Amino acid sequence: MTITTRLTCFFLALLLLVLLGFSIATYFVADHYLQQQVEERLAAAMNSICGVIETNTDGVEWEPGERRQVLEFSAFEDQLVWWVTDEQGQIVAQSVNPFTSAPSGERDVTARLQAGDQLGNTWLIGQRTIETVPSTNRTSDRERSSSQQEPGKHAALNVTAAILLVPVQATRYQLAGWLGGLSALVWLVSLVAGRFVCRWALAPVRRIADAAEQVQPEDLSERLPPLATHDELAQLTNAFNAMLDRLQQSFERQRRFTSDASHQLRTPLTAILGHVEVSLRRERTDSDYRSVLETVRKKATHLSRVVESLLFLARNDQEANLPSLELLELRDWLPRYVESWSDHVRFNDIALTNETSAIGLVSAQPALLAELLNILLDNACKFSQPGTPIDVSLREDEGRVAIRVQDHGCGIATNxxxxxxxxxxxxxxxxxxxxxxxxxxxxxxxxxxxxxAGDLSVTSQAGQGSCFVLWLPQQVAEHGAK
Structure with a gap:
């Protein structure tokens, strides 16, 4: 399942819950409003009917003739039935469209309406009793109660009204249908729009994936196209490109190891082969062969150290363990190192100067330090004319020891x-x-x-030579090697 599909499904499920909750809440609010409207209509009708009844101390009288207009309910007359009964339950008056086939008794009518009419319709029923106003003259009340009630006068009248609930139920069904239909329509439109929006929003991810597929181990220079959105996708692109940079550096380190190895191994191998070939040109004495073998042994030992050092350089920083660090007294070690160049044609041009009275104690690996100085001296010999001086000096400066190699050759342009x-x-x-x-x-x-833990700096001027300075941190004897 793609991310687009998962996001679309999640969005649609959430939208479905929102629409369902909204529809249910809207339905119940509307139902409460409709019920309230019906109850207000019923109460208004009851007030109108009760307004026709005349009440005084000698009885209650129904007077429809004088207040006929009060009983006109044109807005919902076909949905309203009412009747007025006396204290014996006999119907005194009723609406124009009374309950079909209702008996004359009020109790039967109310029971039939509460149970539902012949068509199964439900009604909302309201009842109210209007009684005679009591008189302050108790004697006249006893005389009136003992005598016969005047015609048209009643001790009390019961008013009953009912409103048909079928239109309300129909409105409920219609509202439920509209809410369901609109919710379904919104959900379907959101399905199409949501999928389109998801595909549009995830288009940069697809482009990133397509660009990532173009990156091959043979060519790690390819990079993901940068995004100008400054969002999480841009951050992802930058992180991925940074990872590619690290991978490229790792591959470059492997390629560089091959080049470094060939560069550093060629010189001792050439020397070994040269001595062997010279010794094989003609018969030699034992001392000559011994001298050649001694030279081969020395070069092979040096070659072994160089190979070990290069293998170390080929490792990552986390995997590297610097071999055989020693405390070196450069005041004694540096002259011995310069003496090792005695068989070089430019040996007489090398001048060693000690500019400090201290011993110049540093922590280093002798073979690697010698290889470093070999590179500097070799460059000084190659880029300066024979007979021009090559100065090697040792000095101290603010807790550091400096080995300077200076030639007077062609120099390097500042840029x-x-x-x-x-x-x-x-x-x-x-x-x-x-x-x-x-x-x-x-x-x-x-x-x-x-x-x-040192550094290598250079100053140079075209036509005047170059000066390379190796800076190493000065050590204290009791601290031992790092």
Missing amino acids: ELADLFTPFIRSTEARRIGVDGIGLGLSIAQRLARLF
């Missing part, structure tokens, strides 16, 4: 510094002079610096 650490980005000058590289070295160096 290219912002993207310098972006993977695969190479400066215009590097491409112009044809220096080998794929633009991954500095991005790897920056990631390594951040693994040590």
Whole structure:
């Protein structure tokens, strides 16, 4: 079942309850109003009939001749019957259309009306008794009661009136039919309109689903079309696009690992193969072979450390556990590291300067730190002319230790510094002079610096060289490695 169908069903069920409640409430209010109107008509008719009766101290007299117009009920005369009876129950007067085939007795008429007439119609009945006005002269009252009542005079008259309820019942049935019909019509119209509105409101969801189906693992650059509604759907679209960004970054990290691995493994592998090929060109002495094997062992060990480090870099931050962090005294370690470049053709151009008297204690992984500095020194050698100095210095500044590598080569344009650490980005000058590289070295160096809770900054000027500074937090000996 689609969301459109579920929403439509929910809306129609709720509307049905509302219409049902409204119809029932309207019916009962209208029924109460109709009943009240009938009762008011009956009370008005009773008052009119009682107005024809003359009441005094010598008896009660029916006088229709003098007040005939009072008994005219033109508005609902066909729905009203009435009769007047004396104290013995004999009918004194009655309406023009009395109850069909009613006996002359008042009790029989009332009983028949209460039970329903010959057609099964129901009536609303009202009764009232008009008695003689008592006199203040008790002697005359006793004499009058002992003598015969005057003709036309009665001790009391009973007035009974009844209104036919068939029109009221017919109005009730008609009202119920109208309410039911209108409710059904409103419900059917709401069915069509509600489904249309639901489909229109959920159209962005369908577009989001269609756009999401276009996203393929081979190309994660596709994004959902942004919505300008600033509602929950726009929030969903933004969240989904953010998720795609994270997925793309994850895939890029995997691709970058392959490129990083090839970039970092090529140099030691080339050195190993070169030494092996040279040793195989002709017969060597045992000492020569031992020297070659020692070089291969050193390069293989370095290669193993690089592979371990690259595997670590390929993991997510949550999965990464920095291997073998150690407390390094850079004052002693840095000279040994620079000495490891002794077999490089530019070794004599490298000048090490210690600008601090402190030991420069930092927490780092020696192999990764050496790889980071290898990248900086390698770039300094590639982008500066042989014979120009490459300055490596150590200093402290406000709780941090700085290793600076400065060359005096071609430099980098100021407008290219912002993207310098972006993977695969190479400066215009590097491409112009044809220096080998794929633009991954500095991005790897920056990631390594951040693994040590440090940072890598650069200042450069075209034609005057570049200066890279590795900032590392200074440690205290008793704290141990982090």
